[in-house]
Amino acid sequence: QVQLVESGGGLVQAGGSLRLSCAASGGTFSTYAMAWFRQAPGKEREFVSVIRWRGGVTSYADSVKGRFTISRDNAKNTVYLQMSSLKPDDTAVYYCAASRYGSPTMYSGTSSYHYWGQGTQVTVSS
Numbered sequence: 388q389v390q391l392v393e394s395g396g397g398l399v400q401a402g403g404s405l406r407l408s409c410a411a412s413g414g415t416f417s418t419y420a421m422a423w424f425r426q427a428p429g430k431e432r433e434f435v436s437v438i439r440w441r442g443g444v445t446s447y448a449d450s451v452k453g454r455f456t457i458s459r460d461n462a463k464n465t466v467y468l469q470m471s472s473l474k475p476d477d478t479a480v481y482y483c484a485a486s487r488y489g490s491p492t493m494y495s496g497t498s499s500y501h502y503w504g505q506g507t508q509v510t511v512s513s
Contacts, residue, residue: 390413390502392410392505393505394408400511401474404470409467412464420438420491421486423468426479434496440490441489455469456469481509484504486499
């Protein structure tokens with residue numbers, strides 16, 4: 388059973404930065420696509436970014452493009468989300484997700500992911 392544990396969330400002022408980490412165990416991390424989603428109160432869970440299993444190919448939601456960077460360290464079974472120029476609209480619970488499909492076609496859909504972390508809160512104050 389794959390387990391994902393997020394860390395790095397917290398309270399930050401607008402314009403600040405945070406780096407989220409997601410440590411994976413129990414599976415073959417290097418073969419998974421890894422993604423970040425977020426969910427704000429009263430809203431649906433939304434796609435943030437994905438990094439595919441090979442070549443570090445990445446995709447981002449338009450709302451975070453140019454501000455967030457996803458990366459992975461297969462030696463540490465960890466995926467990161469570096470968040471910069473944070474805005475109050477970025478406030479949400481951030482979830483790490485893993486897909487057994489190394490390069491899922493519908494990468495922005497929650498149904499493409501088989502394993503989820505418990506989430507970490509990010510709050511951006513204005």
